[in-house]
Amino acid sequence: MVFAIEAESLTRTFGGKKGKEPLVALDNVELQVEEGELFGLLGPNGAGKTTLIKILSTLLLPNSGTVKVLGHDVVKDSQSIRRRINMVSGGESSGYGILTVKENLWMFTQFYGIPSEVAKRRIDEMLASFGLMDKKNSTLRTISTGQRQKMNVVRGFVTDPDLIFLDEPTLGLDVNASFIIRDYIRRWVKERQGKTVLLTTHYMLEADELCDRVAIIDRGRILACDTPANLKKGVSRNSTFSIVTTPFKDVGGAGQLPGVKGIEAKEQPDRLEINFVLEDESVIADIISYITARQGKVLSLAKSQPTLEDVFIQLVGRGLG
Amino acid sequence: MSDWLLNYRAMMGRAYPRILGPWREPSWVLFDIFLPLLGIAAFIFYYRSMGAPEVFTGFVVLGGAMTAFWINVLWSMAAQFYWEKETGNLQLYMLAPMSRMAVLAGMAVGGMFFTSVRAVSTFVLGFLIFDVQIQVTEPLALMAVFLLTLIAIYGMGMMFASLYLVWGRGAMNFSTLMQEPIYLVSGFYFPVKQLGFWVAAAGSIIPITLGLDALRQLMFAGSEVFAFLTWQFELLVMVGLAVLFLLLARYSLRYMEHLAKREGRLTLRWQ
Numbered sequence: 001m002v003f004a005i006e007a008e009s010l011t012r013t014f015g016g017k018k019g020k021e022p023l024v025a026l027d028n029v030e031l032q033v034e035e036g037e038l039f040g041l042l043g044p045n046g047a048g049k050t051t052l053i054k055i056l057s058t059l060l061l062p063n064s065g066t067v068k069v070l071g072h073d074v075v076k077d078s079q080s081i082r083r084r085i086n087m088v089s090g091g092e093s094s095g096y097g098i099l100t101v102k103e104n105l106w107m108f109t110q111f112y113g114i115p116s117e118v119a120k121r122r123i124d125e126m127l128a129s130f131g132l133m134d135k136k137n138s139t140l141r142t143i144s145t146g147q148r149q150k151m152n153v154v155r156g157f158v159t160d161p162d163l164i165f166l167d168e169p170t171l172g173l174d175v176n177a178s179f180i181i182r183d184y185i186r187r188w189v190k191e192r193q194g195k196t197v198l199l200t201t202h203y204m205l206e207a208d209e210l211c212d213r214v215a216i217i218d219r220g221r222i223l224a225c226d227t228p229a230n231l232k233k234g235v236s237r238n239s240t241f242s243i244v245t246t247p248f249k250d251v252g253g254a255g256q257l258p259g260v261k262g263i264e265a266k267e268q269p270d271r272l273e274i275n276f277v278l279e280d281e282s283v284i285a286d287i288i289s290y291i292t293a294r295q296g297k298v299l300s301l302a303k304s305q306p307t308l309e310d311v312f313i314q315l316v317g318r319g320l321g
Numbered sequence: 322m323s324d325w326l327l328n329y330r331a332m333m334g335r336a337y338p339r340i341l342g343p344w345r346e347p348s349w350v351l352f353d354i355f356l357p358l359l360g361i362a363a364f365i366f367y368y369r370s371m372g373a374p375e376v377f378t379g380f381v382v383l384g385g386a387m388t389a390f391w392i393n394v395l396w397s398m399a400a401q402f403y404w405e406k407e408t409g410n411l412q413l414y415m416l417a418p419m420s421r422m423a424v425l426a427g428m429a430v431g432g433m434f435f436t437s438v439r440a441v442s443t444f445v446l447g448f449l450i451f452d453v454q455i456q457v458t459e460p461l462a463l464m465a466v467f468l469l470t471l472i473a474i475y476g477m478g479m480m481f482a483s484l485y486l487v488w489g490r491g492a493m494n495f496s497t498l499m500q501e502p503i504y505l506v507s508g509f510y511f512p513v514k515q516l517g518f519w520v521a522a523a524g525s526i527i528p529i530t531l532g533l534d535a536l537r538q539l540m541f542a543g544s545e546v547f548a549f550l551t552w553q554f555e556l557l558v559m560v561g562l563a564v565l566f567l568l569l570a571r572y573s574l575r576y577m578e579h580l581a582k583r584e585g586r587l588t589l590r591w592q
Contacts, residue, residue: 014585054588057416061582082418094409096338098345103337110334111417111424113327139345155413 003068004163004196005033005056010065012051012220025051027220028065033198033213035162038189040211041200042312048220049200053165056198057087070163083112085163088156090149090171097141101132101151104140105158112159119158126154130180146177153181157188163196170206178206186210204308214308216315223315228308235306235314239278242304243287247272248296255317257290259283262313271299277314324420331419332427339397339431343438353389354442358450361385361443364510365451377511379455379541382447384509384533386440390471391503391529393436394478398428400496402485411486412588421574425482429475456542462556463539469559470532476566477528483570483577487586503527508534512547521549528562531555 010029016022026048033039043049054060056069058078066073072080095104102123109119127133130150135143143151149169156164166185170178189197201207207214208228215225224231238261251272255263262277276287281303288298304310343349364381405411414424447453457463481499484492506524507513513521513530524530535552537544549555581587 059412059415059582059588060585061579079418082416085416087413087416089409089412092409094413096342098342099338103341107334107337108413108417110330110337111414111419113330113419115330 002035002071003032004035004037004070005031005039005198006066006068007031007052007056008066010052010055010067011063012048012055012060013063024220026055026062029217029220029222031215031222031225033196035194035196036189037212038185038197038199038210040207040214041198041217042204042207042214042308043200043217044316046219047217049217050167051220052217053087053167053198053200057085057165058082084161085165086156086159086161087165087167088152088169090168092149092152094152094155095140097139100137100139101127101143101147102136105151105155108155109158114159122158122160123154126158129184130154146173149173150177150181153184157184162194163198166197166199168201169199170201170203182206182210204312208308216312218316224311231308231311232306235277235310238306238314239281239284240304240306240310241276241278241284241287242300242302243274243276243291244299244301245272245274245291245296246270246299248291248294250294254287254290257283257286259286262310262315262317264309264313272296275304275310275313277310327418328420328423328426331417331423332430335424335427336431336434337427339428340434343435349439353439354446357385357388357443358446361447362450374543375454376541376543376547378451379453380512380537380544380547381510382444382451382453383536383540385447386444387470387529387533387536388504388509389436389440389443390433390474391507391509392500393432394474395481395496395499397432397436398425398475398478399481400485400493401428402482403489403493406485406489406588407590409588415578415587421578422479422571425479425570425574429478433471433475454542455540457540459539459552462552463536466532466535466539466552466556466559469556469563470528470536473528473532473559473563473566476563476570479570480566480573483573486574486577486581487584489589503529506530512537512544512549514547514549525549525558526562528559528566531558531562535559 007029010026012026013022013024029052041049041052051060055062055067055074058074058081061075068074069081070084074081099107105123106116106119127136130153132147132150135147140148153169156166170181173181185197189195199207199211211228213225213227214231216223251265251274254260254274259279260276260283261279264275266273278284291298361381365378368377368381402411405414414421448455481496484495504510506520507527507530508516513524513534516524521530531550534549535555538548538552578587
């Protein structure tokens with residue numbers, strides 16, 4: 001089996017000087033991503049996703065452990081890696097406002113030494129795929145956020161990398177723009193043999209829909225790594241319930257009840273929507289008692305099919321928000 | 322693909338926005354050509370009122386034109402990495418396989434093109450308005466000194482750029498420090514010889530000091546009296562400085578990139 005990414009005992013800390021405790025961003029991470037895989041990395045803010053991507057993309061050195069990307073060591077042979085990777089981040093503001101979309105893309109292809117004619121042909125093809133042909137001669141400062149992000153995605157793929165890092169590529173985009181980007185990513189991996197994608201996202205449905213395998217990371221540690229289906233199977237041994245109530249005090253306390261494995265509450269102006277992962281269904285009676293004892297009224301109660309979000313809540317103990 | 326071809330393409334790619342930009346935003350004509358003339362005029366009127374030799378007028382105009390290159394080195398190349406870091410471009414540069422010197426060379430080539438337009442305009446307007454007499458007896462030597470001065474100062478700028486891989490605003494302060502004091506130490510508007518041998522010698526580590534002194538000797542009759550060293554000797558030193566700063570730039574870019582990656586500051590914004 002050929003791995004696009006192999007990390008062993010990868011640790012990275014920040015700070016820790018002048019007697020302060022260092023912040024552990026990655027803690028003995030073990031990770032293997034196969035070539036040709038669309039691999040998802042899920043985790044809350046500060047979990048270590050971006051640190052991991054920065055190490056894999058040669059922008060940051062690990063403190064300890066070994067990391068190989070496309071067979072090359074990230075510390076000793078970063079130059080060989082750079083020729084074969086690219087990265088796109090959500091909310092990116094790269095490029096120059098004074099240049100047109102096409103000129104910006106051409107400029108970035110030159111950093112990879114792509115002949116001009118090849119670059120221009122690829123840019124035209126990709127702009128057409130992303131519905132941006134009518135904007136190719138517009139300056140970057142005149143196009144919308146969604147169009148700019150589509151351009152960023154084109155920038156990442158136009159160099160035809162063997163491995164691409166997509167760090168929240170659909171962050172803040174509307175449904176249509178997100179769909180176009182997701183559809184392109186899916187087709188890119190499927191139609192080109194050996195191409196690998198490492199995707200981080202906050203959108204569970206996106207990870208569920210796109211990824212062959214998903215790793216869940218929190219506080220610098222990989223908590224689980226498997227296909228979305230297998231991860232969900234693990235949760236289905238537990239019961240997941242969605243309860244809508246009127247607002248009541250100490251919602252978090254419900255998470256401390258015996259048999260409750262995870263809880264995520266979303267506050268609306270006049271109600272609370274709470275998702276519970278329970279060891280077994282009998283616990284639901286205790287939860288309802290807990291709510292009514294605090295003057296909350298149960299408006300609806302539904303048992304739900306497990307989702308990646310449930311997996312996440314169970315493993316991390318809280319939602320992404 | 323060879324590294325040379327990759328780096329050549331990268332250089333031209335980065336030069337492109339620099340060459341194109343000024344034509345898309347022509348307001349620079351007012352700010353970069355006409356406004357600097359006011360400063361030059363102030364020095365010339367001052368010298369004339371003091372009864373300084375007429376050759377000083379040429380010194381000032383030449384100094385004013387060369388200022389454009391020095392400002393370009395400090396703010397549009399070295400400090401440019403600060404802005405690139407803030408916008409996220411630096412991350413993409415560092416991710417790409419090209420040499421970091423190729424990106425900076427692209428900024429330099431693009432910057433030289435634009436700044437040359439500005440410098441020549443300042444020069445021509447200065448000479449037309451203030452009636453400066455030029456006498457070039459060694460055109461090849463003049464061209465060699467000019468090019469070596471540019472190579473050396475842009476090499477120095479690449480070295481300064483490496484600071485921005487690790488630091489942010491702190492390095493900005495360094496660029497500010499390198500601006501006004503250098504106008505004095507390098508003798509932009511007066512013969513550096515006036516500072517005395519040791520100060521002028523110390524100032525000669527900044528390549529533009531000897532470059533300006535040699536250019537003056539090669540352009541203005543009667544300037545030999547005010548020369549710090551002979552232009553032939555200064556030309557030799559300039560060759561050494563050009564090589565030295567390019568080598569230092571290469572080393573410092575590698576070292577500072579490694580340091581920035583180790584400390585986690587390479588892509589850290591809002592520093």
